[in-house]
Amino acid sequence: FSGPMRPGDLGAGVASAQIHLGPDLPLLQRRLFDRVQQMNRRCRALDVPVAIENETPIVFIPIGRADAVFSLAEAVRDDGFHVNVSGFPAVPSGKGGLRVAVSSLHTEAEIEALAQSLAVRLPQVHEAHGLGREDIAAGFREVLPRFAAPARRVAASMQPRPATAA
Numbered sequence: 001f002s003g004p005m006r007p008g009d010l011g012a013g014v015a016s017a018q019i020h021l022g023p024d025l026p027l028l029q030r031r032l033f034d035r036v037q038q039m040n041r042r043c044r045a046l047d048v049p050v051a052i053e054n055e056t057p058i059v060f061i062p063i064g065r066a067d068a069v070f071s072l073a074e075a076v077r078d079d080g081f082h083v084n085v086s087g088f089p090a091v092p093s094g095k096g097g098l099r100v101a102v103s104s105l106h107t108e109a110e111i112e113a114l115a116q117s118l119a120v121r122l123p124q125v126h127e128a129h130g131l132g133r134e135d136i137a138a139g140f141r142e143v144l145p146r147f148a149a150p151a152r153r154v155a156a157s158m159q160p161r162p163a164t165a166a
Helices: 007-021 025-045 067-079 108-128 134-142 146-157
Strands: 057-062 085-086 096-101
Touching: 007 025, 025 057, 025 108, 057 067, 057 085, 057 108, 057 134, 067 085, 067 096, 096 108
Parallel strands: none
Antiparallel strands: 057 096, 085 096
């Protein structure tokens, strides 16, 4: 079944085509890549767990139970950030988390502030809901399909290494 395209969808398609055919696309792609890498680095440095570190602009913060997921989303919202709750049936029951969408329109300061908010709020939510990081990690260990294992190894290999004396 299909129907006519809504005017807003048509306008979005035209705007997307203009961006993709315009001269600014490489700059926008580079900026998005840089923001995604910044989010990955800051989550790693601030000990904010992510399901998998990669180059996509969606970062999944695993939490587990729905009540804890909503608590973290509300706390981060109170800090001024919009994040999406991901829960059952979109993910397996008890494997909920936050989906953080990174955009090329975000500033470096906004990415930093969001990472700081997650780093502060996540332990608070864990404590309030009686969740342990080890339990959450164990609960998510087998969630990603087997084909994601190489991506985990690649992401781990991309971790910054300490500088060696020359």
